Amino acid sequence: MDHNYKYSLKNPNFLNIGYINAVANLNDKRDRSAPSSYHWKILKCRMLIFSNSSILACPDKTDVKQIHVIFNKVGDDYDMLNSMFLRFSLIQQGRIKNATPELFERCFHYTMTAKLAPVWNVLGYNFMINNREFLTSTKSEDGIKYSIRSSELVTAIELKPVKIHLIRSKEEFVVGETIRVLPSLNKACIDDFCNSLSESNNFKCYKDLRRHWKNIHGYRLPNDECPYYKVRFWRGEPLTYPKICILKDFPIVTPVQRPRENIILANFLDCLKSKMSHFLGMTLIIEGVDNVRHQSIVNMSETQAVSLCTPTQEV
Secondary structure, eight states, X not given: OOOOEEEEEXXXXXXXXXXXXXXXXXXXXXXXXXXXXXXXXXXXXXXHHHHOTTOEXXXXXXXXXXXXXXXXXXXXXXXHHHHHHHHHTEEEEEEEEEOOHHXXXXXXXXXXXXXXXXTEEEEXXXXXXXXXXXXXXXXXXXXXXXXXXXOSXXXXXXXXXXXXXXXXXXXXXXXXXXEEETTTOOEEEEEEEESSGGGTSSOSSHHHHHHHIIIIIOOOOOSSOXXXXXXXXXXXXXXXXXXXXXXXXXXXXXXXXXXXXXHHHHHHHHHHHHHTSEEXXXXXXXXTGGGSOOOOOOOHHHHOOHHHHSOOOOO
């Protein structure tokens, strides 16, 4: 089947929501799971998201310190935000502004994908893969291709159930080889091979690396350590990646038959309603969900405890 399913989520009254910029205090950076200023900003953003179920937030795409936050001006959300800013060493930049549909869409998108992990994991910009252990899986996994568009009245979500097969390499990569990296699926090239993390200089131990992937990307690396590679992008210094997060090429994405579509959609929507049941003071209501027969095969209480998805910071 090649069918897209469209749903809409009612937005709160835009007159009742505010938007603020926050900046991360880079002088406070002391967590080994966030080796760069960019990672420190993302860690702080995700800590905000998981500390207050009402807000929406996302890191700025270009500024190394900036985080965008949308909150409900009705009630005590702003007071709670100020308390969290002090707790997480964040600083409000400028006054409270009006939210725009574009900013709302970006913050909703990032908050949604953060909260759905690790049951549904980000793959590129518009795919999610359904298996917290997908990094060690050798078979095709259920997935969703999605798009999100927000207006002042509604947020529209379009979903296409698919199967996703990650193209891995059974052999070692060679220096200069072009590859794709998770979770972005961006192209890079192999710069060097590392037998241990001590050779990479980015992380001191495998525990730090596992916390990095959990805190920054929502991915769960396996207990057993694997080889590492330094990969080089078109700019910047090489970065250390575990082999398990490197692909030979873009994943193979294939459509599924209607019965499987129903199951994948039900699993995704059940997870969304469970992990993001409220936002900005509203109950999440998904219109169009009646088109899907709920044959959910995922028991949320068995697959993920809330504490496992929450970023942790060393103190």
